[in-house]
Amino acid sequence: MRKKKGGVMREPAPHEPIFGILAEFSHPDALRDAVRKTYAGGYTHIDTYTPFPIEGLAEALHFQDSRVPLLCLAGGITGALTGYGMQVYTNLDFPIDIGGRPLISWQAFMLITFELTVLFAVLFAIAGMLLFNRLPRLNYPVFDIESFHLASSDKFFLIVFSNDPRFDPEETSSFLSDLDPVRVDQVGKAEEAE
Amino acid sequence: MTQQVSPGAHGSSLNRYAAITGEITQIPISFPQRRNWWIAFAFALTLLLIFFVSAIVVFWNGVGVWGINIPVNWGLAISNYIWWLGIGHAGTLISAMLLLMNEHWRNALNRFAEAMTLFAVVCAGLYPILHLGRFWYFYWMAPYPNTMNIWPQFKSPLTWDFFAVLTYLIVSVLFWYIGVIPDLAATRDRTQKRRQQVFYGLFALGWRGSARHWARWQQAYRLTAAIAVPLVVSVHSEVSLLFAAGPIPGWNSTVFPPYFVLGAAFSGFAVVSMIATVLRYAFDLEDLVTARHLDLLGKLLLASGLMTSYGYISEVFFTLYSGVQHDVLTLQHRLGGTYAWSYWGAVICNFVPLQLLWWHNIRTNPLPLFLIGLSVTVGMWCERYMLLVTALYKDYLVSSWGEYHASFWEWSLYIGTLGVFLVPFLLFVRFLPMISSFEIKEALYEEEERGRDA
DSSP states (O other): OOEETTTEEOOOOTTOSEEEEEEEESSHHHHHHHHHHHHHTTOOSEEEEOSSOOTTHHHHTTOOOOHHHHHHHHHHHHHHHHHHHHHHHHHHHSOOOSTTOOSSOHHHHHHHHHHHHHHHHHHHHHHHHHHHTTOOOSOOGGGGSGGGGGGGTTOEEEEEETTSTTOOHHHHHHHHHTTOOSEEEEEEHHHHTO | OEEEOOOOOOOHHHHHHHHHHHHHHHHHHSOTTHHHHHHHHHHHHHHHHHHHHHHHHHHHHOGGGSSOOSSOOSHHHHHHHHHHHHHHHHHHIIIIIHHHTTOGGGGGTHHHHHHHHHHHHHHHHHHHHHHHSOGGGGGGGSOOOOTTOOOOOTTSHHHHHHHHHHHHHHHHHHHHHHHHHHHHHHHHHHOOOHHHHHHHHHHTTTOOOBHHHHHHHHHHHHHHHHHHHHHHHHHHHHHHHHHHTSOOTTTOOTTHHHHHHHHHHHHHHHHHHHHHHHHHHHTTOTTTSOHHHHHHHHHHHHHHHHHHHHHHHHHHHHHHHHOOHHHHHHHHHHHHSTTHHHHHHHHHHHHTGGGGGGSHHHHTOHHHHHHHHHHHHHHHHHHHHHHHHHHHSSOSOGGGOOOOOOOHHHHHHHHHHHHHHHHHHHHHHHHSOOSOHHHHHHHHHHHHHHHHHO
């Protein structure tokens, strides 16, 4: 199992019968608490599903991925070079002498340079966000859980993935049950067939 | 394998999470105002039809069907372009600037304000293309290798315009869309109808609220917001340079960029106020778009209006202070010439009813706020018209003086663009969650947390 720096995690392979164990909580604080305890219990391959971003939760999951901001910066630099380069190139390619004024007048080139900096930075940041999140995606195993539709309303879910080194279907689900959740469900291929 | 464990014991905020999600997602799922919506939509479609007819007439006959001439070769097409673009800017400012300042009250307004931005920018973007008359040569604006071996003139504000508006449109679409994804997922999860599940499911891109997804989403969203604020300033400054970079009395002024940007924000806040009052009334959203929101919108409108009035004063002051003969003459034409109605219309509609917003009771009352917003919208339209026409119609050379009167087809095209705005906006109201439910819930939780810590 590969675990790259920055909390990037592989999801369980398709042939594995169980995807993970999902616990449902009814308050963000209960979820936060559960995340802390699950880590203390030695689990590392976990994730949460919440209706809104909860401050500190990503850090609690040891998420440190700054590829999106870096990509945004790279996009900005690419855009600036493209914008400025395009204007310099075209002016050299077809010089127009306007009363002896400088051919490469950088002041006049700044606006397009800025606009393309913005355009590329935003495109890169958003494309990067979707790419690293592996979205769009038509389906995902947790969608099979009946109460999971509440993950976009008022419930807060914690999952331990089956490729966690300490994962054991019975043991993990009893561990999660001890965290005082509303319910615990097994996410798996077996249920999908129903 | 399913185990039932004891339910969590937490209080009222939880019910509110579900209630907020329900209230917002229920509107697109089982639309409450079907009849009124259809009436409004039929009206908007009529306007859109007028737009198409007017556009076809222009393309068939050329811009000669308009009243534009030499010296006044811009006319309604360009003043409306600026008017629409300016209206658009407020959506980005409300959404991006207030996000970065952690002003949570923005969450009740940003979604429809951004939708307004999108459709206003579309209306704006159509105008320069229509003004070309021969729209099929539009791609000549883009720098591409061609058989003529020439390039766009990159030292001209007209070329900057192409890049500025295009960038602004793309960035606005993306910012709005990634902001709506989590709510599309919420709508997908609430609906029981297969058709809606497929529709919202596809556009939600499989969003599931994973903590890692949220973290990257926030990175991308906040970065885009941080970039969008200077983008707005750059776009409208650039628009002002279409004027200020020209050697025309009444245009060639360094005050134009901030003057235009503030005027843009002012007109946009006016339209946001109008939309907010109408939507909260039509969909009973008083608990989400509260009196406090109207109060803050009123303050924003008042503040940006006063800043815009500073632009008016400084313009007059510097003209008189400089004593440049022709500039003074242009000022006289503005205050008392053929188009004095547009100058005084702008001053009166923009700044006289605005003063009512000093009173808290007026700000929190939807009807006066709506009417003041309408007045400002009209006033800013007059301002754009005034700035453009009064400077052009009497240039330095008396021999090239001439008047401009908009023709029927210019007016009909303008009325038509209202349809270009309203049709997609009504579709947005009908089919998408028009208020950001997840951001309201997030703010609610943070408030609760702060309350506990205190």
